[in-house]
Amino acid sequence: MKFVHIADVHLDTPFKTISDRADIGIERRLEQREALKKVINYIKENNIEYLFISGDLYDQEYIRETSISFLNDLFKQIPNTNIYIAPGNHDPYLKNSFYATYAWNNNVKIFTNVVEKVEKDDVNIYGYGFNSFEMNDNQLENINIENKDKINILITHGDLNESKYNPIKLNELKEKGFDYVALGHIHKRDDKTNIVYPGSLISLGFDELGEHGMVAGEINNKELNKKFIKIDEREFVEYELDVSNILSEEELIEKINSIEGENKLFKIILVGYRNFPININIKLINKNIIKIKNNTKIKVEYKENNSTLKGLFIKKLNERKNNNLIDEKTYEEILEIAEQALGKK
Numbered sequence: 001m002k003f004v005h006i007a008d009v010h011l012d013t014p015f016k017t018i019s020d021r022a023d024i025g026i027e028r029r030l031e032q033r034e035a036l037k038k039v040i041n042y043i044k045e046n047n048i049e050y051l052f053i054s055g056d057l058y059d060q061e062y063i064r065e066t067s068i069s070f071l072n073d074l075f076k077q078i079p080n081t082n083i084y085i086a087p088g089n090h091d092p093y094l095k096n097s098f099y100a101t102y103a104w105n106n107n108v109k110i111f112t113n114v115v116e117k118v119e120k121d122d123v124n125i126y127g128y129g130f131n132s133f134e135m136n137d138n139q140l141e142n143i144n145i146e147n148k149d150k151i152n153i154l155i156t157h158g159d160l161n162e163s164k165y166n167p168i169k170l171n172e173l174k175e176k177g178f179d180y181v182a183l184g185h186i187h188k189r190d191d192k193t194n195i196v197y198p199g200s201l202i203s204l205g206f207d208e209l210g211e212h213g214m215v216a217g218e219i220n221n222k223e224l225n226k227k228f229i230k231i232d233e234r235e236f237v238e239y240e241l242d243v244s245n246i247l248s249e250e251e252l253i254e255k256i257n258s259i260e261g262e263n264k265l266f267k268i269i270l271v272g273y274r275n276f277p278i279n280i281n282i283k284l285i286n287k288n289i290i291k292i293k294n295n296t297k298i299k300v301e302y303k304e305n306n307s308t309l310k311g312l313f314i315k316k317l318n319e320r321k322n323n324n325l326i327d328e329k330t331y332e333e334i335l336e337i338a339e340q341a342l343g344k345k
């Protein structure tokens with residue numbers, strides 16, 4: 001049997017915090033839809049019999065019916081594929097959720113928080129999911145493989161660490177003896193041979209670096225073969241830029257705009273000592289750079305000195321800082337303003 005396993009699509013998530021640019025949300029949501037189309041095309045082209053979706057398919061808070069229809073129309077395009085969904089903590093099977101109320105195509109099976117077993121010719125598929133935003137206990141005690149001769153698969157959304165999200169102990173899960181466990185929840189890909197997190201289908205931000213996609217697998221005579229297939233065209237990349245030798249805002253903007261990488265979305269982290277106040281207008285920056293973080297420090301080029309106005313000022317300022325009358329950040333801001341007002345020397 002051949003399957004595709006995806007998780008953590010988070011359809012309709014707003015992508016609000018990943019960028020300084022206002023238009024990144026709609027752009028990324030378009031890419032989310034493209035990613036889903038790619039999954040469906042792969043299934044069509046390779047006659048995949050099973051699609052496992054291990055939760056967080058959408059964000060309950062933001063999902064719109066139009067997006068559910070988009071999804072269901074894709075599912076209609078693969079009528080010979082059995083689709084199994086185990087709801088997660090972001091898309092729980094609530095009474096008023098689209099899982100419960102929408103007229104899904106008949107090849108779609110949505111699990112609830114009660115363990116169910118679906119029997120197919122050579123495969124038994126077990127699944128359960130969330131029916132609220134938290135699940136403190138797992139359902140493993142309610143699952144026992146009945147027929148070891150068949151291929152046995154478990155689909156769920158959960159955490160292999162202690163948490164409020166269906167915590168499962170890895171050794172207890174291994175003892176159950178599934179041929180494949182299709183997990184979701186952890187957005188970073190994690191492959192423990194036959195217990196697999198495919199990771200989020202597309203990256204949701206700079207805490208999800210690297211490639212993102214799906215797992216395509218095949219189990220024959222109880223032997224598992226699988227591969228990761230990259231689906232997300234984009235890759236989030238963090239890039240550190242030392243500004244210590246950059247002397248003007250123009251030069252800094254030129255340096256930032258020279259950072260290139262095909263299909264990469266950059267977060268630029270400015271480090272080192274700045275020679276001028278940094279406050280870049282994102283409109284002047286190339287589009288593949290979506291966030292700029294300023295971690296630079298002010299360069300102090302003068303010392304305490306009783307004979308100059310600046311030296312005296314620094315002495316007083318240091319006294320205040322040492323007595324905890326001003327914090328580090330305020331201290332740096334004052335220094336920067338002082339340098340502009342009183343000159344470099």
Ligand SMILES: [Mn+2]
Binds near residue numbers: 008010090
């Ligand atoms: Mn998730």
